[in-house]
Amino acid sequence: MSIKIYNTLSKKKETFEPLVEGQVGMYACGITAYDVCHVGHARSAVVFDVITRYLRYRGYHVTYVKNFTDVDDKIITKANAEGKAISEISERYIREHDEDMDALGVARPTWAPRATEHIAGMIKLINILLANGLAYEADGDIYYAVEKFKGYGKLSGRNLEEMVAGARVDVNEKKRYPLDFALWKASKEGEPWWESPWGKGRPGWHIECSIMSQNFLGDTFDIHGGGEDLIFPHHENEIAQSEGATGKQLARFWVHNGFVKVSSEKMSKSLGNFFTIKDILKNYHPEVVRLFMLQSHYKGPVDFSSESLAEARMGMERFYATLKAVKGALAACGDFPVVTMERLSGKDKDIFEKIASLPDRFKEAMDDDFNTPRAIGYVFDTVRLINGYMSEEKFSVSAEACLILDKAGRVIAEVGGVLGLFLDDPDDYFMQDRDREAGKRGLDVHEIDRLIEERRAARLAKDWKRADEIRNVLAEKKIILKDTPAGTSWRIE
């Protein structure tokens, strides 16, 4: 079995073979640290987090690099407006970014370099491009001469004439050709600067990724990723810079994630239709947000709304309800002798084997361009299987059941570890969910508990009328009661 990945460069799904056997170098473009992250940033982070985890699960040693852009017009503008140093602004938002990603369960990259740590490397790279005749100086600015790089447009599927004909390119007297882009800009008053052979200046946006990827991963590496809005011009320009300097292919696979949309429109700062990660995590469990994203393929768009999040929450509830039941049954397993699967027969054997097959089916789905929706579908299948097994009339906790349910818990944890799902304790999950939902709707937990206690007394006296009244009162507040032999529990719809 081999992994297939859709490559933006070839526009085809290709079999993934790393450059060095058993090792993967991956670079994903991170954020510009000038504001808090929104759900769109979260999606990209979750996508590449899952890709990293899956490659590691499949036995690869992955070096994952995700950069921070900490020098840029927007950061400078903000710093000047607040009268602060740019590093103060960028460090603040890098810290916030890290908090958000940690909260979402996104593993930290192997390396998270900042652009400003690599200025010397950028200058070196620009010098090579100048020497290669691919760049030119104009009044302390350095521009990349796009026409000189054959292959410009190969990633985004464009050609120069068409783009120029399409107008909408900015007028800049210093550029020899409209699509040339800045590698280095002479610093103006009030802007940060670094010494360079061309005077005091600061780097252009694209150059940082070329040097940082090379520094950590070498001239050629396996996977380069980012949001699909980076395909042009950012990634196209990265290719021009890196390949123009080294003469070698930059990245072998280009992977781009689709957008988060709001009412069919791209979520973005400029449209103002964004939700910050912090706001969303106040209202939803992080795994609900991940499930919402991973139930769509990473390449396609995903429409963000309170309805779609609520739907994901219901799905998550299904998983955790099963996990809770499994945990409950397993708690009694200490009393039984340990049996091995050879002891199983008939239906027990059949169900054990079906449950045990989850990781293989999971791999089958994930090997096919990280098809998380299909993979999650298989987990749902397994959940139904487990629930069916436990709801059989003759079901009781037995040595055989313990073996089967233990396996069930393990396979779900195994695939959950890759998806970053099902990792919470089920009781904690429901407790958190209840508190979160109660808070969201302004419900008083103590009052609810009081009513439930009153209902318990009524039920004990077989006063069904009063018991149902209380049920109805709570139902109006979307509170669903569940009576079990152990007592009554509740959840919010």
Next chain:
RNA sequence: GGCGGCAUAGCCAAGUGGUUAAGGCAGCGGUCUGCAAAACCGUUAUUCAUCGGUUCGAAUCCGAUUGCCGCCUCCA
């Protein structure tokens, strides 16, 4: 204006040439329950935007049409 993507049930969403079109949410019928909830069983697309074409065979390939979206300016 140039380039590109998408269109599958009430909603979300897999499937991209060949057995009964995954899965989730919602709905309906049943089992269970004092009544419920959860869970389970059954059920909900003879059909994949529309119209043509290729093929023994297409949701899947090709063309046209319609609609939605994205990139071309910072963007995950």
